[in-house]
Amino acid sequence: MFTKSNLLFSVLFFIPFLLFSQSKKKRNFLSDNLAFTVVHTQEKILADGILNEAVWTRAESVGDFSQRFPIDTTAALAPTEIKMTYDDENLYVAVICRSKGGDWLVPSLRRDYGFIGTDNITLMFDTFKDQTNAFVFGMNARGVRREALVFAGGRNNADFSDGWDNKWRGDATINGDTWTAEFVIPFKTLRFAEGATGWRFSAYRYDTQHNEISLLIHIPNNFTLTDLTYMADMNFETELPSPGRNMSVIPYVAARTARDFENVDEGKAANAFSAGGDAKIGITSGLNLDLTANPDFSQVEVDRQVTNLNRFEIFFPERRQFFLENADLFSSFGTGRSQPFFSRRIGISRDTATNAAVQNTIYGGARLTGKINDRTRIGFLTMQTAAQPQNDLPSFNYGMAVYQKTVGERSNFSLFGINKQAFAAEDFSGSFSEYNRILGAEYNLSSPDNHWRGKFSHQQAITPSDLTDKFSNHFFLEYSERDWRAEIFSLYVGAGYDAEVGFVQRRDIYLVSPEGSLFFYPENGGSIVRHTIFADTRFIYKIGKEPDTQFEPWKLADVTLLTEWSMQFRNFASLSFTGQYDKVLLFNDFDPTREQAEGIVLPGGHSYEFFSGRASFRADRNQKFTYSVNAYLGGFFNGTRVNIRGDFGLRFEPYGSVSLSYNYNYIKLAEPFLPANLWLVGPRFDLTLSKKLFFTTFVQYNSQSENLNINARLQWRFQPVSDFFLVWTDNYASFDVADLRVRNRALVAKVTYWLNL
Numbered sequence: 001m002f003t004k005s006n007l008l009f010s011v012l013f014f015i016p017f018l019l020f021s022q023s024k025k026k027r028n029f030l031s032d033n034l035a036f037t038v039v040h041t042q043e044k045i046l047a048d049g050i051l052n053e054a055v056w057t058r059a060e061s062v063g064d065f066s067q068r069f070p071i072d073t074t075a076a077l078a079p080t081e082i083k084m085t086y087d088d089e090n091l092y093v094a095v096i097c098r099s100k101g102g103d104w105l106v107p108s109l110r111r112d113y114g115f116i117g118t119d120n121i122t123l124m125f126d127t128f129k130d131q132t133n134a135f136v137f138g139m140n141a142r143g144v145r146r147e148a149l150v151f152a153g154g155r156n157n158a159d160f161s162d163g164w165d166n167k168w169r170g171d172a173t174i175n176g177d178t179w180t181a182e183f184v185i186p187f188k189t190l191r192f193a194e195g196a197t198g199w200r201f202s203a204y205r206y207d208t209q210h211n212e213i214s215l216l217i218h219i220p221n222n223f224t225l226t227d228l229t230y231m232a233d234m235n236f237e238t239e240l241p242s243p244g245r246n247m248s249v250i251p252y253v254a255a256r257t258a259r260d261f262e263n264v265d266e267g268k269a270a271n272a273f274s275a276g277g278d279a280k281i282g283i284t285s286g287l288n289l290d291l292t293a294n295p296d297f298s299q300v301e302v303d304r305q306v307t308n309l310n311r312f313e314i315f316f317p318e319r320r321q322f323f324l325e326n327a328d329l330f331s332s333f334g335t336g337r338s339q340p341f342f343s344r345r346i347g348i349s350r351d352t353a354t355n356a357a358v359q360n361t362i363y364g365g366a367r368l369t370g371k372i373n374d375r376t377r378i379g380f381l382t383m384q385t386a387a388q389p390q391n392d393l394p395s396f397n398y399g400m401a402v403y404q405k406t407v408g409e410r411s412n413f414s415l416f417g418i419n420k421q422a423f424a425a426e427d428f429s430g431s432f433s434e435y436n437r438i439l440g441a442e443y444n445l446s447s448p449d450n451h452w453r454g455k456f457s458h459q460q461a462i463t464p465s466d467l468t469d470k471f472s473n474h475f476f477l478e479y480s481e482r483d484w485r486a487e488i489f490s491l492y493v494g495a496g497y498d499a500e501v502g503f504v505q506r507r508d509i510y511l512v513s514p515e516g517s518l519f520f521y522p523e524n525g526g527s528i529v530r531h532t533i534f535a536d537t538r539f540i541y542k543i544g545k546e547p548d549t550q551f552e553p554w555k556l557a558d559v560t561l562l563t564e565w566s567m568q569f570r571n572f573a574s575l576s577f578t579g580q581y582d583k584v585l586l587f588n589d590f591d592p593t594r595e596q597a598e599g600i601v602l603p604g605g606h607s608y609e610f611f612s613g614r615a616s617f618r619a620d621r622n623q624k625f626t627y628s629v630n631a632y633l634g635g636f637f638n639g640t641r642v643n644i645r646g647d648f649g650l651r652f653e654p655y656g657s658v659s660l661s662y663n664y665n666y667i668k669l670a671e672p673f674l675p676a677n678l679w680l681v682g683p684r685f686d687l688t689l690s691k692k693l694f695f696t697t698f699v700q701y702n703s704q705s706e707n708l709n710i711n712a713r714l715q716w717r718f719q720p721v722s723d724f725f726l727v728w729t730d731n732y733a734s735f736d737v738a739d740l741r742v743r744n745r746a747l748v749a750k751v752t753y754w755l756n757l
Helices: 004-012 015-023
Strands: 035-040 066-069 080-086 090-098 120-126 134-140 145-150 169-175 178-186 198-207 212-215 232-236 247-260 270-282 287-293 348-350 357-359 362-373 376-385 395-407 411-423 435-446 452-462 471-480 484-493 509-520 528-542 555-569 574-585 607-618 625-636 639-652 656-668 676-688 693-702 707-719 722-733 741-752
Touching: 080 198, 090 120, 090 198, 134 169, 134 178
Parallel strands: 035 080, 035 232
Antiparallel strands: 066 212, 080 090, 090 178, 120 134, 120 198, 134 145, 169 178, 198 212, 198 232, 247 270, 247 741, 270 287, 287 362, 348 357, 362 376, 376 395, 395 411, 411 435, 435 452, 452 471, 471 484, 484 509, 509 528, 528 555, 555 574, 574 607, 607 625, 625 639, 639 656, 656 676, 676 693, 693 707, 707 722, 722 741
16 A cells, blocks of 8 residues: 655655766856847848849858757858848748758758758747747748748647648748758738837757757757747847728638438438638737638548557647637636636537547637737637537537736736636526636746746636536646756645536545756766656645545545656657556546446445556658557456557658548456457558649548447648548448448538738
């Protein structure tokens, strides 16, 4: 059994991390400040990737990139040079990338490519100089583009969103051992303070021939590439001109034919035509109003299916464009286990048969987001959804308001309110609350030297329920050096904290979790460039304020002790080994396989202790054939579990790839449980016929949900940010693979057009 002495041991386990930190000299990896001037031009620049305009001969050049990978203590091997100029409408950027040869790697022509595995460069602009948000533009050696947003300082990988889309131009050319690129970024695409004379800027590049990541401003290995702490000052020769009226309209039309074969009353396919659209209106240079009417998200790629072996809801990320810009103003509050606002609650339901996301009609909505001055951001959101007669649910309005104030140099304090309100509730008898409200406050700490990071938040629920403990709060504090990091995290979720517009895995619990990492960098020039030793402990207590609880207050329910050793190789391959101890107290009866006969469950009220081990390997992603494999072996409740998962793929550069993801679980629990074999297989075919024409087919077979899903999508980008989509979706009941039965089928054709007014 897990005792207080075990808890003391786990705390003492972290003492070596503290001793190690005292034995090391503090090192300052901040580079000298870099500042450069962006010249004004009247010259016409053609975005063809050929730097033959006269202005490029007089524009100031910045370079001297430092190496980030494989070693973060040396100059870059592949030289990079960046120049900028601007006129009254656009910012122009020229990039010159050199390497040891002309073997440039571009595996795909698809927009929004991944950073690793292709020769490319990324530019980041902090237009308000607040170290909080940035616009990202990238291009690879064949002129394929990507754009993204960085928020919350870019200090986590999750603070990078490539779902953002906007109008800009660019292209690249290859000439032997050099490739050059030109970016044309309209000022209307960006948000910045009116009359600004300077922004902050950074850039990072991946060179496949040296297998090197390099940066304009050096960032230590323990921080992310997108950390906005480390940026240069770019100064304009004159005040930036006002971009003028900034308004875009993006209408769409769509035709759909669909049939639900499991509905006996639906004898044939139903045809439908819809129209709607979005509008983007620049209220000020820093404040933007987004409007949507009858939005349609049929072109958004389907969610990746999962094998669910735990007791709680699975988190699926937001993919819809309307919710992505300035998303941190709404979705960054709380923590992953307890978020007060989760935009996927709006307009998305989940099909209980297939576990696939299905749309619930949104009539329309509006978002007002951005800066009202240098240190203050605001956000307002309202969305109205249609009633669901089939589920006996009324129409709901979803609203949120946020006020965020910068504190000190890089920290901020926020106040927010969330409201879900039913309309004509008296006409419906389904299970719903007439209203659900959350009020909250949150402080985000980020020290000027970037070593300290933290979050402290409190949320209060206002609901018709008579439950007590209608609040949640959490505390997070991290200290990070190049050679080590340590973190403490705690979370309290009350029994009455019902955040219907949020994502809350568990209620009536308190979690505390210290963790830490040590980083070692071999200096012998071998194949391994970094070792990481990671340790994590998690203790979850049942508070005991739920009605009819069977447990005494503050019962220690779950314990996890984990340690991991991982290695990063010079060719970007990685290998890790993990050992883990788990103690789990079941509150209710539970079948983790979800395949047993009715009544065969693990009984609630019992604790289970088990040990497990994992090994993971990811191969070099620069090769035409890539793969990863993860193996798990160990205890699982009162039995054993074997898990093999991973993926492999073959690229046909630059026109596409085929890949297959797989996840197999063999679970054997004590009698009367029968052994379970759970399969999740996902072949994918991705063709990039040109920079404008893409075809993707994604197949998912999930034995646990007994479903086979096929999603095929053709996209033709006939104008900038204007597309034609043709999407085919099939779901089959797969009780027996040899005898599939159609569940539902749909074909959608959709056209969107971006119009600047």
